[in-house]
Structures are given as C-alpha cells and as structure tokens.
Amino acid sequence: MRSTKYLVLVMFFSILTSPVQAEELLSWQQCVSETRTAHPDFYSALALLQQAEADRRITGGSLMPQLSLSLNSRESGTTAKGGSLASSHTYSVSAQQLLYDGHKTSNQVARTKEAIKGAQYNYRLVSADLRFALRSAFTQLLKAQDLVGLTVEIAARRQNNVRLISLRYQGGREHIGSLRQAEADLAQAEFEVSQARRGLVLAQTTLASALGRDTHQPLRVQGVFKATDFSTAKPDLALLAKNNPFFQQLDTKSKAARYDLAAARSAFLPQLYVTSSIGNGSVDRLPFNELEWNAGVTVSVPIYEGGSGQARVAKAMAVLSQQNAEEKSGYLQLFDFLEQSWKSFLDARQMVVVKKRFLDAATERSSIANAQYSNGLIPFNEWVIIENNLVNAKKEFLNAGADLLIAEAQWIQAKGEGLDG
Numbered sequence: 001m002r003s004t005k006y007l008v009l010v011m012f013f014s015i016l017t018s019p020v021q022a023e024e025l026l027s028w029q030q031c032v033s034e035t036r037t038a039h040p041d042f043y044s045a046l047a048l049l050q051q052a053e054a055d056r057r058i059t060g061g062s063l064m065p066q067l068s069l070s071l072n073s074r075e076s077g078t079t080a081k082g083g084s085l086a087s088s089h090t091y092s093v094s095a096q097q098l099l100y101d102g103h104k105t106s107n108q109v110a111r112t113k114e115a116i117k118g119a120q121y122n123y124r125l126v127s128a129d130l131r132f133a134l135r136s137a138f139t140q141l142l143k144a145q146d147l148v149g150l151t152v153e154i155a156a157r158r159q160n161n162v163r164l165i166s167l168r169y170q171g172g173r174e175h176i177g178s179l180r181q182a183e184a185d186l187a188q189a190e191f192e193v194s195q196a197r198r199g200l201v202l203a204q205t206t207l208a209s210a211l212g213r214d215t216h217q218p219l220r221v222q223g224v225f226k227a228t229d230f231s232t233a234k235p236d237l238a239l240l241a242k243n244n245p246f247f248q249q250l251d252t253k254s255k256a257a258r259y260d261l262a263a264a265r266s267a268f269l270p271q272l273y274v275t276s277s278i279g280n281g282s283v284d285r286l287p288f289n290e291l292e293w294n295a296g297v298t299v300s301v302p303i304y305e306g307g308s309g310q311a312r313v314a315k316a317m318a319v320l321s322q323q324n325a326e327e328k329s330g331y332l333q334l335f336d337f338l339e340q341s342w343k344s345f346l347d348a349r350q351m352v353v354v355k356k357r358f359l360d361a362a363t364e365r366s367s368i369a370n371a372q373y374s375n376g377l378i379p380f381n382e383w384v385i386i387e388n389n390l391v392n393a394k395k396e397f398l399n400a401g402a403d404l405l406i407a408e409a410q411w412i413q414a415k416g417e418g419l420d421g
Contacts, residue, residue, distance in 0.1 A: 022218070023218040023219060023220040024217060024218065024219050024220065025220050025221075025222060026219060026220070026221050026222070027221070027222055027223070028138060028221070028223055031134055031138055031207070031210075031211060031221070032131075032134070032419050034211050034212070035130060035134050035210065035211050035212055035419060036127075036419045036420070038211065038212035038213070039130055039210075039211070039212030040212060041126050041129075041130055041212075042123075042126065042127070042130070042212075044126075045119075045122055045123040045126040045127075046123065048119045048122060048123075049116070049119040049120060049122075049123060051119075052112065052115045052116045052118070052119040053116055055112045055115060056109065056112035056113060056115070056116060059105070059108045059109050059111075059112050060109045060112075062098060062105045062108075063098060063105055063106070063109070065095055065096070065097045066095065066096040066097070067093070067094070067095050068093070068094045068095075069091075069092075069093050069094075070090075070091060070092045070093075070094070070279070071090075071091045072088070072089070072090045072091070073087075073088070073089050073090075074087070074088040074089075075087055075088075076088070089280075090279065090280060091279045091280055092277050092278065092279025092280075093277065093278050093279060094275070094276070094277040095275065095276050095277070096273055096274070096275045097273065097274050097275075098271070098272075098273055099272040099273060099274055100270070100271065100272040101266065101269065101270075101271040101272070102265075102266035102267070102268070102269025102270070102271075103262070103263075103266050104263045104266035104267060104269070105263075107259045107260075107262040107263035107266060108259070108260075108263050110259045111256045111259035111260055111263065114252045114253075114255045114256040114259065115252070115256055117248075117252045118249050118252040118253060118256070121245040121246075121248045121249035121252065122245070122249055124245035124416065124418055125245045125246055125249060125416070125418075126418075127418025127419050127420060128245065128412075128413050128416050128417060128418040129413065130210075130418070130419060131409070131412065131413065131417070131418050131419045132409050132410060132412070132413040133210050134207075134210045134211070134419070135405065135406070135408075135409035135412075136210075136406055136409060137203070137206045137207040137209075137210040138207060138210075138221055138223070139402050139405040139406055139409070140203045140206060140207075140402070141200075141203040141204060141206070141207045141219065141220075141221050142221050142223050142225070142402070142405075143203075143398060143399075143401075143402040144196065144199050144200040144202075144203040144204075145200065145220065145221070146398055147196045147199065147200075147395075147398060148193070148196045148197060148200055150196075150394055150395065150398060151189065151192045151193045151195075151196045152193055154189050154192070154391050154394070155186070155189035155190055155192070155193050157189075157387075157391075158182070158185050158186040158188075158189040159186055159189075161182050161185070161186075161387065162179070162182045162183055162186050164374075165178055165179050165182045165380070166179060166182075173376065174380060178380040178384075181380075181384065182384075185384075185388075204216070204218055204219045207219055207221070225352070225398075225401025225402060225404060225405060226401075226404075227345075227349060227404055227405070227408045228408070229345070229408055229411065229412075234342065235342075237335055237338045237339060237342070238335065240338055240414075240415050240416075241331055241334040241335045241338060242331070243415075243416065244334050244414075244415065244416035245416045246330060246334060246416065247327070247330055247331055247334055250323070250326055250327040250330045250331075251327055253323045253326070253327070254320070254323040254324050254327050256323075257316070257319045257320040257322075257323040257324075258320055260316045260319065260320075261313070261316040261317055261319075261320050263316075264309075264312045264313045264315075264316040265313055267302065267309050267312065268302060268309055270299055270300060270301040270302075271299070271300040271301075272297065272298070272299050272300075273297070273298040273299075273300075274295075274296075274297050274298075275295070275296055275297070275298055276293070276294065276295040276296070277293065277294055277295075278291055278292070278293040278294075279291065279292060279293075280292060334414075337414050338414045338415070340414075341407070341410045341411040341413075341414035342411060342414075344407045344410065344411070345407045345408055345410070345411040347407070348400070348403050348404040348406075348407035348408070349404060349407075351400050351403065351404070352397075352400045352401060352404050354400075355393070355396050355397040355399075355400040356397060358393045358396065358397070359393040359394060359396075359397045361393075362386075362389045362390040362392075362393035362394075363390060363393075365386050365389070365390070366386055366387060366389075366390040369382070369383050369386040369387070370383075
C-alpha cells in the first residue's frame with residue numbers, strides 16, 4: 001500500500017514540474033554540429049583570418065609592378081575681344097618596379113604570413129573555448145534534468161515520511177517534534193523541486209546561447225555521466241603545451257616581431273626602382289600622335305630623418321623582447337593549466353567511484369532503517385539521519401557525475417582540442 005502511494009506522489013510531482021511547451025531533444029553531436037556552423041565567435045575568428053590574408057596581399061602587392069594611367073584634358077582662353085581658345089590633351093602610362101629595398105618589403109610579407117598563422121591558431125583557440133563552454137552548458141542541462149527528477153523523488157519520499165510519522169503521532173508512538181521535523185523536511189524538498197525547475201530553465205537558456213542561438217526555447221539533452229577519456233598514464237605535458245594553439249599563436253607573434261625588426265633595420269638601406277612611362281604631353285596635337293616615352297632607374301638613399309629610423313628599430317627590438325617574454329610566460333601558464341586539469345580529471349573520475357559506494361551504502365542502510373523504524377527498533381533521530389544521508393548521497397553522486405564531465409572538458413580544453421577534434 002505504501003509503495004502504491006509513493007508511486008502516485010511521484011507521478012503527481014512529475015505532472016506539476018513537466019514543461020508546458022514541447023522540448024527539443026538534442027544529442028552531444030547535434031550540439032557540436034550546430035555550434036560549429038552557427039556560433040558568432042566562429043564567424044569573428046574567420047573574419048580575423050580573412051583580414052590577415054588581405055593584409056598579406058596588400059603588403060605583397062609592393063613587390064609587383066605598379067602601373068598607372070593619367071589622362072588630362074584642358075581648355076583655356078580669355079574674355080578679351082577677339083580672344084582665342086586653346087586645348088590641351090595629355091595622357092601617359094607609367095610603370096614602376098621595385099628591384100631592391102634591403103629586403104624590407106619581403107620581411108613585411110613574411111610578417112603577414114606569420115599573422116595568418118596566428119589567425120589560424122586563434123581560430124583553433126576559439127574552437128577549444130567554445131567546446132568547453134558548450135560541454136559545460138550541455139552538462140549543466142543534463143544535470144538539471146536529472147536534478148528535477150531527483151528532487152521530485154525526494155519530495156515524494158518526504159511526503160510519504162510525513163504520512164508515516166503522522167500516523168505514528170496519532171497512535172501515540174511519536175512526539176510532535178518529530179512530526180514538525182518531517183514537515184520541515186518536506187517543505188525543504190518542495191522548495192528544492194521549485195529551485196531545480198528554475199535551474200532547468202536557466203540551463204536551457206545557457207545551452208541555447210552556447211549553441212549560438214538568438215532565440216530560446218525549451219531544450220532537452222540526452223547523455224550519460226561517463227568520461228570518454230580512459231587514459232591512466234600521464235601524458236607528456238611539455239609536448240601538449242607546445243602543441244596548444246595558444247602557445248603556437250604566441251610563437252607566431254614572436255616570429256612576426258623578428259621580421260618587423262629586420263624590416264625596421266632595412267629602412268637604412270637604399271631603395272632601387274626601375275621606372276618607365278609612355279604617352280603624349282604635347283599641346284595642339286592629337287592624343288595619339290607622336291608618342292613620347294622614357295625609362296630609367298631611381299635610387300633612394302635615406303640620409304637623415306630626425307632619428308625616427310633609430311626609434312623604429314628600438315621599438316621593434318622592445319616589441320620582440322616583449323613577445324619572447326610573453327611566449328615563455330604563456331608556456332609556463334599552459335603547463336600549469338595542463339597539470340591542474342589532469343589532476344582534476346583524475347580526481348573527478350575517482351570521486352565518482354567513491355560517491356557511488358556511498359550511495360550504495362546509504363541505500364542499503366535506508367532500506368534496513370525503514371524496516372527498523374516501522375517496527376519501533378530505532379528512534380526517530382537515528383532514522384532521520386539515515387534518511388538525510390541517503391538524500392545527500394543521491395545529490396552528491398549526481399554532482400560527482402557532472403563534475404566528471406566538466407573536468408574532462410577542461411582537460412580537453414587544456415590540450416587545445418576544439419569542436420573539430
């Protein structure tokens with residue numbers, strides 16, 4: 001009879017907490033696929049890459065021949081009586097080709113190539129960050145879903161306990177303090193049902209944002225609280241740190257700074273151009289009559305520019321020193337992050353095993369204690385402690401499962417793996 005009432009109460013609370021609007025069911029792979037194609041951070045990272053590629057083409061254009069066309073038509077005259085009008089038509093095509101500038105432009109082109117690599121590493125870094133955010137949001141919703149069911153189960157159990165203690169109180173086998181305690185536990189359980197329901201809505205909103213959606217609707221995810229990485233041997237953290245896109249991005253900035261320094265030093269060297277032009281600059285001739293042409297070589301040698309050249313070299317050296325220091329600092333931070341993430345991942349895996357044992361023990365103790373309390377073999381205070389232990393063990397096991405998935409996600413982020421991995 002008691003078990004039948006318990007099932008009825010569970011169904012009652014489930015109806016109260018069920019969403020009115022139909023929920024969209026998503027798997028982890030569906031979430032990954034949608035985020036990869038819809039999240040605005042990916043478009044931002046892609047735009048940065050396109051900008052870097054455009055900068056390379058802009059800088060590299062200086063190494064190609066420069067062509068220009070000039071057309072000019074002019075009428076002139078006077079307002080005096082009998083004044084005459086004069087027409088002037090000129091045109092020319094000019095060409096210029098850089099032959100030598102101390103490798104300044106080639107160093108600048110090499111610098112833009114490093115910038116492209118940096119933008120590519122930034123894209124991977126954005127992917128890794130988005131994966132962690134998505135996995136965290138996915139896990140929180142998965143946990144919120146189970147928490148709603150768990151709190152409903154606990155509330156139904158507390159309601160059943162109130163009925164049991166109320167009957168014992170009416171029969172003179174329990175005092176009013178025990179009944180009030182049971183009622184307070186029920187009130188707490190009912191609050192936690194409402195709290196879990198609100199948390200479910202928040203988790204759904206967070207996941208929708210992590211997916212890149214600008215509209216939100218009820219979502220439901222399917223998954224289990226199990227890690228996919230079962231490795232036990234500690235990996236080579238130094239190698240992982242150097243392969244991380246964050247470190248590689250810092251490395252490209254250091255290389256780019258070296259090219260900038262070389263380009264700044266090249267500014268003191270002469271620049272050599274070959275130039276030519278063809279056209280008609282004569283007045284009172286038809287535009288296509290008697291073409292004029294010229295060709296030559298231009299040499300430009302910087303002599304004095306107020307010390308700005310030395311200042312640019314000094315600045316480039318300082319930037320290079322800064323980038324080298326940031327690269328080393330970034331490596332140390334990454335190594336520590338990998339070490340911490342690996343430890344947290346192992347701790348979380350082991351904690352799940354521990355909490356499962358506590359849950360099994362609490363379940364067994366609760367089953368025995370319920371029978372003992374019903375037969376008057378243990379007092380209320382001892383029985384309620386065992387009941388609370390079971391409730392806490394269920395919550396802690398759920399939390400441990402969620403912590404495991406988040407710890408694994410952080411370990412994957414520390415390795416620099418993204419949504420494409």
